[in-house]
Amino acid sequence: xxxxxxxxxxxxxxxxxxxxxxxxxxxxxxxxxxxxxxxxxxxxxxxxxxxxxxxxxxxxxxxxxxxxxxxxxxxxxxxxxxxxxxxxxxxxxxxxxxxxxxxxxxxxxxxxxxxxxxxxxxxxxxxxxxxxxxxxxxxxxxxxxxxxxxxxxxxxxxxxxxxxxxxxxxxxxxxxxxxxxxxxxxxx
Ligand code: AP5
Ligand code: MG
Numbered sequence: 072x073x074x075x076x077x078x079x080x081x082x083x084x085x086x087x088x089x090x091x092x093x094x095x096x097x098x099x100x101x102x103x104x105x106x107x108x109x110x111x112x113x114x115x116x117x118x119x120x121x122x123x124x125x126x127x128x129x130x131x132x133x134x135x136x137x138x139x140x141x142x143x144x145x146x147x148x149x150x151x152x153x154x155x156x157x158x159x160x161x162x163x164x165x166x167x168x169x170x171x172x173x174x175x176x177x178x179x180x181x182x183x184x185x186x187x188x189x190x191x192x193x194x195x196x197x198x199x200x201x202x203x204x205x206x207x208x209x210x211x212x213x214x215x216x217x218x219x220x221x222x223x224x225x226x227x228x229x230x231x232x233x234x235x236x237x238x239x240x241x242x243x244x245x246x247x248x249x250x251x252x253x254x255x256x257x258x259x
Pocket of ligand 2: 084085086103
């Protein structure tokens with residue numbers, strides 16, 4: 072099974088992916104984490120993207136598609152991927168659709184975690200104390216939220232049309248969301 076999880080910053084994509092990884096023996100592919108690793112390692116790619124990420128904007132579709140193709144083409148992860156934070160716009164949704172077909176796989180379920188901007192601000196400011204992510208400054212977190220809102224509508228429509236979209240209330244407690252997601256996955 073391959074699964075997509077998306078939602079605004081602080082929606083709980085990473086938190087819920089961790090839980091799904093353990094319970095369903097899948098592999099989490101967070102494009103945000105892969106990109107932050109490039110920045111940390113000061114790779115050529117890392118140098119190119121750090122100002123974009125720290126400004127709350129999206130890096131280019133080509134860069135993230137290349138990253139995810141590495142995983143989709145690896146037999147070790149075949150039908151075992153959680154796409155955390157990908158796709159984020161319609162072009163990426165189409166790319167993902169083509170790539171899964173190219174590697175003879177499919178997306179089985181798409182989870183959208185919905186949370187308000189107020190919740191985003193609260194969660195990000197709390198996480199900032201612990202994790203010190205550079206883009207967790209309140210102003211940048213708001214920019215990330217706006218970037219999300221600007222791009223996501225056609226992605227939602229794309230997955231609705233394919234009958235894959237499940238909307239999950241991201242405002243509930245972590246364990247309540249765990250249970251809701253488990254039930255949705257088990258029902259596939
Ligand atoms: P990315 O790393 O994906 O960041 P994001 O989308 O802003 O999401 P976060 O990781 O901040 O939040 P999350 O939903 O994972 O929440 P979490 O579980 O940590 O992307 C970063 C950047 O990389 C982007 O801005 C962009 O520049 C670039 N990028 C990435 N993907 C890209 C793509 N496809 N295309 C182009 N560019 C891309 O939870 C947050 C906090 O809340 C935690 O402290 C957690 O403990 C807490 N929490 C979680 N759930 C709950 C709950 N239910 N109740 C209470 N607290 C909770
Ligand atoms: Mg995350």
